[in-house]
Amino acid sequence: MQRSIRTAALTAILLVPLATADPADWRTLNSAQAAPSSTYRGTIRAINARTGTLELITGVGLSLRVVEITTARTTRILTASATPRLAELKPGDVVRAECRRTSAGLVADQIEKLKVGAP
Amino acid sequence: MTRPGVAVAILLFALGCKKPVQPGDPLSGLFEQQLDRFARGKIVFDSVFTPATGLGPLFNSVACGECHEKPAGGRGDEVEVHATAFRGGVCDALVQEGGPVIQRHAIPALKQALGIDSEPFPPSATARALRTSPVVFGRGLLDFVPDSVILAYADPDDKDHDGVRGRPNRFVDGRMGRFGRKAFVPTLREFNAGAFVAEMGVTDPAQPTEENIGGKPIPAGVDAVADPELSQEAFNLTDDFVRFLAPPTPLKVGQEGRRGRQLFSQIGCAACHRPTLRTGPRGMPALRNREFAAYTDLLLHDMGPDLADICLGQAGPADFRTEPLLDLRSAEHFLHDGRATTLEQAIELHGGEGSGARDRFKGLSATDRAAVVAFLKSL
Numbered sequence: 001m002q003r004s005i006r007t008a009a010l011t012a013i014l015l016v017p018l019a020t021a022d023p024a025d026w027r028t029l030n031s032a033q034a035a036p037s038s039t040y041r042g043t044i045r046a047i048n049a050r051t052g053t054l055e056l057i058t059g060v061g062l063s064l065r066v067v068e069i070t071t072a073r074t075t076r077i078l079t080a081s082a083t084p085r086l087a088e089l090k091p092g093d094v095v096r097a098e099c100r101r102t103s104a105g106l107v108a109d110q111i112e113k114l115k116v117g118a119p
Numbered sequence: 120m121t122r123p124g125v126a127v128a129i130l131l132f133a134l135g136c137k138k139p140v141q142p143g144d145p146l147s148g149l150f151e152q153q154l155d156r157f158a159r160g161k162i163v164f165d166s167v168f169t170p171a172t173g174l175g176p177l178f179n180s181v182a183c184g185e186c187h188e189k190p191a192g193g194r195g196d197e198v199e200v201h202a203t204a205f206r207g208g209v210c211d212a213l214v215q216e217g218g219p220v221i222q223r224h225a226i227p228a229l230k231q232a233l234g235i236d237s238e239p240f241p242p243s244a245t246a247r248a249l250r251t252s253p254v255v256f257g258r259g260l261l262d263f264v265p266d267s268v269i270l271a272y273a274d275p276d277d278k279d280h281d282g283v284r285g286r287p288n289r290f291v292d293g294r295m296g297r298f299g300r301k302a303f304v305p306t307l308r309e310f311n312a313g314a315f316v317a318e319m320g321v322t323d324p325a326q327p328t329e330e331n332i333g334g335k336p337i338p339a340g341v342d343a344v345a346d347p348e349l350s351q352e353a354f355n356l357t358d359d360f361v362r363f364l365a366p367p368t369p370l371k372v373g374q375e376g377r378r379g380r381q382l383f384s385q386i387g388c389a390a391c392h393r394p395t396l397r398t399g400p401r402g403m404p405a406l407r408n409r410e411f412a413a414y415t416d417l418l419l420h421d422m423g424p425d426l427a428d429i430c431l432g433q434a435g436p437a438d439f440r441t442e443p444l445l446d447l448r449s450a451e452h453f454l455h456d457g458r459a460t461t462l463e464q465a466i467e468l469h470g471g472e473g474s475g476a477r478d479r480f481k482g483l484s485a486t487d488r489a490a491v492v493a494f495l496k497s498l
Contacts, residue, residue, distance in 0.1 A: 042291045043291040057214050057291045059214070059291065059313070060316075060326040061298075061299075061310045061312055061313015061326075062220050062303070062304065063218065063312075063330065064214045065214060065326075066214050091209075094292060114292075114293050117289070
């Protein structure tokens with residue numbers, strides 16, 4: 001009995017911050033770019049399907065950067081197509097790339113083409 | 120009068136005498152802790168950076184408050200240069216050549232290493248733009264206007280046939296933009312984080328890498344300060360300061376100003392310069408569910424070939440975001456590049472989607488034109 005009370009109390013303590021946190025907290029709304037992550041979201045600047053490389057424009061505000069990403073045989077490509085291939089992607093497409101850093105640079109585990117609202 | 124009657128009368132009088140918000144004042148309704156952050160953020164905003172504290176290697180200014188001044192958060196007399204390339208309907212922000220913001224100064228170590236005293240102008244640029252420093256009052260409120268409110272004003276196909284279209288811009292990752300003269304940046308926080316790096320060369324946790332020097336890496340030994348050069352807390356304080364800056368209360372207007380306000384809507388200025396916007400139900404109490412004088416729709420409008428300069432994102436050279444008309448009373452130069460020295464001139468320089476309102480303004484009597492200007496000077 002005591003053990004279950006203790007478990008319940010511990011659970012409550014752990015859940016309180018989640019329950020009381022404002023889900024729309026203004027700071028967390030915009031923190032996606034700030035978090036250290038190997039996920040990049042940006043516009044394709046250049047792509048070479050033959051060498052399996054692409055350059056992505058990403059950044060914060062008016063401070064933009066180019067990220068160079070290499071694909072591997074195991075990289076998953078997600079597009080609207082039934083048989084998605086890297087060659088379907090083109091400059092100007094907005095993608096989300098999940099990458100890991102290797103000695104050879106950034107290697108994508110998955111590249112997903114995103115739908116962007118009509119201008 | 121009964122006691123409750125007196126109390127109600129006093130209350131109504133007090134409400135009627137609400138102190139007007141001056142340029143540089145914080146929003147009403149902030150908690151004590153937020154006011155403290157506003158005060159501490161102002162100190163960072165006005166802090167002068169040096170090469171030893173992260174300035175450069177390339178930069179436009181040494182402090183946020185150098186360009187947004189009198190009071191902090193206001194406008195400055197600096198004019199900076201931006202450049203991009205527009206080819207075949209596609210915009211290139213020239214990121215590999217240093218990005219769209221051209222820094223006009225270099226720290227001594229960079230001068231010594233490369234013999235340059237500013238960023239080399241990108242050779243691939245097809246256009247150059249001048250940009251004045253706007254006031255940043257009320258930006259926290261603009262940040263909290265829901266996308267759906269802005270999109271409700273968009274009319275890209277001009278379905279109502281009023282000649283005014285309006286469409287949103289998109290950031291490089293596809294999100295809707297609203298900040299900057301081209302509405303390129305989605306959030307205030309990102310705009311502020313990007314500005315530290317693009318304007319002062321001070322890296323921060325959101326952008327911990329320095330810009331290259333015209334496409335080439337920074338020479339060894341030039342930038343000795345470890346990245347990020349600004350701490351998360353110092354950035355958060357600055358962001359809070361900007362976010363908490365209130366839009367100044369418009370000045371009281373007389374009969375002429377009231378007539379001007381009416382004409383402003385009648386001749387179609389308000390089709391883009393929407394007098395009020397409302398923030399959404401989320402976020403901190405001081406910023407949520409607030410209607411405020413904005414005089415913008417945060418959308419892009421084609422302003423015609425005479426004003427056209429650079430592209431950015433999905434904004435073509437002639438597309439500009441409707442400028443929020445805040446604190447016009449202290450402005451001495453108008454439009455994105457400061458080319459107009461009077462409000463009348465600024466209106467007359469509107470082209471493209473603004474040409475209908477411009478022509479109607481020009482068709483007004485001298486008295487009515489003066490009334491519109493008097494109203495604008497009250498903002």
